[in-house]
Amino acid sequence: MTDTTAPQLPTDTEEAPVLTHSWADRRALRNGMFTIGAWLVALIAAIPLVSVLYMLIVQGGSRLSTDLFTELPPAGFEMGGGFGNAIVGTILMVLIASIIAVPIGVMAAAYLAELGxxxxxxRVSRFLSKVLTGFPSILAGVFVYAVLVLAMGTYSAIAGGVALSILMLPTVVLTAEEAMKMVPRxxxxxxLGMGCTRTQMIWKVVFPTALPGILTGVMLGVARVAGESAPLLFTALFSNYWISNLREPTASLSILIxxxxxxxxxxxxxxxxxxxxxxVLIVLVFNILSxxxxxxxY
Amino acid sequence: MTVVQPLKGDAPTKSASADGGDIAINCNVSKIYYGSFLAVRDARVAIHKGKITGFIGPSGCGKSTVLRSLNRMNDLIQGFRLEGDVHFLGQDIYAKNIDPVVVRRYIGMVFQQPNPFAMSIYDNVAFGLRLNKFKGNYDERVEHALRRAALWDEVKDKLKASGLSLSGGQQQRLCIARAVATEPTVLLMDEPCSALDPIATRRVEELMLELKDDYTIALVTHNMQQATRVADITAFFGVDISKGGRTGYLVEMGETEQIFQRPREQLTQEYVSGKFS
Known part of the structure; x- marks a missing residue:
C-alpha cells in the first residue's frame, strides 16, 4: 500500500548502474593492496626455504656421486671419501625410533580419540604430549644417556633410536588423534550398529579410514627426527666405520655434518x-612415499 | 558363534508360533532417561514379525530414542538409562547377562544419514559377513544382498568402486544391503529417507515393502504420508510438556488405516489431520 517507503532498488531507476571496475573505488583499492601484501608476505616466507635449498644444491651438488654412498668418511688430509656409514646409521636409527614410536603413538591416539x-x-596424556612436542631435543639425549647408555656401558644405535623415538612420539600421537577424530561419527x-565391539570398530573402520592422516603424522615425525643431532651426541656418538651391530657407536648424517x-x-x-x-633428499623421499x-x- | 543366518529366501524360517507368537520385539519401556532428563515414558510397543511398524509423531517425541533402545544403540550415549524391559524373541535384551554387541548383530540398523564405510561397494556389503566370520560363498551373498536392496544392476560393474562415490539414494540402498547381508531378524530404520530426494525416497519405500516378506521392520518417519504408504501398523508418539521438560510417550498404536482414519485419541486426530507437527 505504501510503495514510497520501500527502498529504491538500482533497477528501479532510469540510469543504468555502474558495473565496471574502478581503482577510484576505495574498496577496490584496499582489496588490491591487501592482495599484493599477501603475495609479498608469502614470498618472504618462501625465501629461507628456497635459499637453503639453493645453497645446498650449489655447494653440495658438485660432490654428489656414488662414492658418497659407498665410501667411509676420510680422515685428516685424505682426499675423496664419502659417508655411506652415516646414511645407514641415520636410516637405521630413524627406523628404530619408528618401530618404537609408531605403535605406541597410534595406540595412544586411538585411546585419546575413541576410548577415553x-x-x-x-586429558593428562594429551597435555603431556603437547608439552613433549616442545621438549628440548638435547634433554632427550641426556635422558637416554642416563637411562640406557650408562646401563649398557656404550654408545649405541639402540640408544640413538630410543632418543629419537621420544621426540617422534608426540608428533605421531597428536596427528594420529586428529586423523581419527576426522572419521565421521x-x-x-x-x-557399532553392525555389531562391532569398540575394538573392532577401531581396527576395521577407524584405522583404515584415518590411515592417510596417520601416515602423514608418522612422516612428520620422521622428518622431525631425521635431522636431529643434539640427542645423538649423547647416545649414538659417531663412528668412522661401517656399523656391525646395534650395540656400538653409530655414525649419523647430522653428526657428520x-x-x-x-x-x-x-x-x-x-x-x-x-x-x-x-x-634433505632422504626426508623428501619419505614425504613423497607417504x-x-x-x-x-576410497 | 554362528550369527550369520541362512538366506531367508532359500530356507524359510519355521512357523512363527514356535518362539512365542508373531511378535519379534516386545518393547515395554516405562522410562528412558538421559542423565536426569526424562526423555520417554510409557512406550509399550510390539513389533510384529514380517510387518512394517511405523513410529510417527512430532519432533522430540522420542520415537528415535525408542527405536534406538530396541538394539541398545542408546547404550553409547552418556547417561542413558532405561526402566522397563525389551523382549526380543522372548529374551530381555536389557538383562544383565546380555551382550549388546551380539544383540546388534540380530537387530540391524539403517540410519538417517547414509553412512557407507570408506571402502569398496563389495567390502561394504561383505563387512558384516567378515565380522561374523561367515564361511561360505561371499560373492553370492554380496550379490544377493545388493539385489535385495535393488542396487545390483546399478553397481554390478563397479563393485570395486568406493561406496562413497555413489549418490545419496544409492548410498542409502547400499547401507540397506550392508544391513541385510547378514540376514538380521529385525531391521530398524531411523528416518531412512529424510536425507533423500523424492525419487530416491520412492525407491527406498518400494524396497521396504519388498523386504517385509523376509524381515521385520521398524521404521521411524517424520513423514505421515510415508507411514500411510508403507507401514502396516503405526505407533503415534506425543510430547508431554506438562512437567517442564519434553517427555515423549506413546499416545496410541494400531493398524495404520485405523490410526489415520479412525483414531481413538483426540491428539492423534489433530496430528494426522495436520493441526500440528
Missing part, C-alpha cells in the same frame, strides 16, 4: 655440504 577422550588419563555408528663443517679441510667441508643435501601410500583409497 574426556577421561582423566586422556556416522561411520563409527554404522560399525656437525663434525666436518668445523674442520679446516676443504674436502671435509664439501662433504658436509653434500651430506646436508642427502639428508603421499603415495597415504592417498585415500
Amino acid at each position: 577422550p574426556e577421561s582423566q588419563l586422556g 556416522k561411520m563409527k555408528d554404522a560399525a 656437525y663434525n666436518f663443517s668445523s674442520m679446516p679441510f676443504d674436502n671435509q667441508i664439501e662433504l658436509a655440504w653434500a651430506a646436508s643435501l642427502v639428508l 603421499r603415495l601410500f597415504g592417498r585415500p583409497k
